[in-house]
Amino acid sequence: MNGHDESAEMQQRRAVLKRVAWMLGGAISAPAALAILQGCSAKEPVPGAVIATKFFKGKQADIVSAIADVLIPKTDTSGALDAGVPAFIDSIMADVYPKDAQERFSAGIDAFETAAGAGGKTFLDQEVPQRAATVQKAIDAALAGEHKDKPFILVARELTLLGFYTSRVGITENMEYVPVPTVYHGCVPLSEMKKHVYWE
């Protein structure tokens, strides 16, 4: 489906919903409206790949991808790469973060690769279990120290979590996402819930 068709289709759906809403008012059922509105959803990010980068230079995309992959690996459910986290970090860095934070993050990526390689294999040359150990060591060290600015590895983890748990796979595979809950129940035993309910 190309962009033009998608937009026309969405317009048509909105028009249908509008008609239904006006006709039925309070009687419109949530599932009916939902079926109309959910027919078309956003494009899925390409797993793991950063094709045209806005922020990353050289090997930076590979380094951040490798970090995200060990922070939230693919298990029996999708991981950070399936959710498109590297592309997410590339775009949020380029468009959301101010210049000084961008420079710190960029320098942080490069320093991470160099430090990880000191006296042995560079980070990207390491096998996945070794990469995980390298990242864990960096997180532990960052949490132990006091810092004026949030250390690179903690920013990388924060953005990996944000990118993953706002992605389609991150939400739908790990939470009970109900777009139109219809009603709020204030006190429900967890035993009656399928899994962690999406509350954001």
Next chain:
Amino acid sequence: MEQNSFDAIVVGSGMSGGWAAKELTEKGLKTLVLERGRMVRHPDYPTATKDPWELPYGNRITQETRQRKPVQTRTGYPTPANQHWFVDDLDNPYVEEKPFDWLRGYHVGGRSLMWARQSYRFGPLDFEANAKEGVGIPWPVTYDEIAPWYDKVEIFAGISGSTEGLYQLPDGKFLPPHDLNCVEVDFKKRLDEKLGRKLIIGRCANLTAPLTHNESPQRGTCQARNLCIRGCPFGGYFSSVSSTLPSAERTGNMTLLPNQIVYELIYDNDKGKATGVRVLDAETGKQTEYFAKIVFLCASALGSAYVMLNSTSSRFPNGFGNDSGELGHNIMDHNKPGNSNASVEGYLDVAYTGRRPNGFYIPRYRNVGKDKRDYLRGFGYQGRAARSNYNRFNDTPLMGAELKQAALEPGSWTIGMTAFGEILPNHENHARLDRDKKDKHGLPLLVVNAVVRENERKMEQDMKNDAAEMLEAAGYKNVTVKSDSYNVGNSIHESGTARMGSDPKKSVLNKFNQVHACKNVFVTDGSFMPSFGCQNPSLTYMAFTARAADHAVNELKKGNL
């Protein structure tokens, strides 16, 4: 001239303008509604049904938005989900002589689309305070006079809440209340036992049940999505776009024109009346005049004050109806000096389902009954308890499969609340025009100068200490009380610029929101407030607007306007 003439002109299409449009058209007046921003029609809200993953950047504010909207974004509001509802600050400048957060949207519906929907009556305590304490000027209206109008607007809008019998926060005509969640019920019980303070569910303009009337067939019940700020295609909450404007439209008496910037009232010296308004087309710059028997200014406290300050004549050299010298003065808001948080142990086997567009409310208790403090008035708290999300891992060493597994469980409970404190009217807190500075339309800029003063500063101590006291009394842990710098305007409740009163020498409007010196002009947005309580004000604007429209039509019929 003929085609530009109407019975009534309403300036602004938000909370107050929508009500003026509905009441005037339903009473048979051919009414022109002029909105300075673009058209919005129910249920066309561009982001309303987007899933979280359809919003870019994890819904964080981009640098580009910060650059275009430096004032709006400094408060954290305009995210990719709702930034289209907030003005471009570069195109809409004003002068901050003191820091002032002027958060607003220029579109049909105004801030009634983005409001937090909290709906509380002002009570006798609020209407009597100025007179009893000798502050500002007395209210010219009593609670008993306005109470039936509160009934009317609550029933039409659909306000949910619990009946509590509190003198300082009168009950209304409520739809069923939202649930408090398990921890909030616990907090309520402990506050009552330990401190004798009351916690209630917020009263909000979300339909927890069908409306009790058949006037709004386009509205359905609240679907517990908590995405209200984007606009609700279900009509689950009250906005002028979902509620009052459709009613006005159905009468066949409304003409609604977007992109029309009203910049001046036309005054006829011989008749001693306003005859209409002068308008600039926001897109083409074309100037037009529209004429009517009555004019309702509903353009917001600063917007309406702007139009009046910019309407000078030999009769009104200092601004329209400004014989008192109070026009633009006495700006109020709600003081919000920081929020308080704590972590709650236990309750790990319970949670909630659905997303509640509401929180709890701790009504004012200071200077109520026997309580006496070294400051005047009081404050209320709005807050909620919730289970924490994946952000809780940011301070832990967790990663990998272990993190994914841990994230399948909801986090522990946290509770947070924010105090909203009454600000006293003060003549020095004011807005005026700077005619040497112009916007892109060539119109003079508004200058705003308002700060919190001694009474508010004293009250802040209680707002912070009491929050800590309550959270600690409840046995919660890691209690933190933040001190945020607060700019007037940040509660988005700016008001008071054309206060009502009995004495024309001290007030701009009379008790029916009529300009003392020009009875066919009514001002019914937040401008009219002589004092401000600590309650969210929109419900009060609705009630006074409906009452003013009723009075206007009666006076028109009697030939008095």
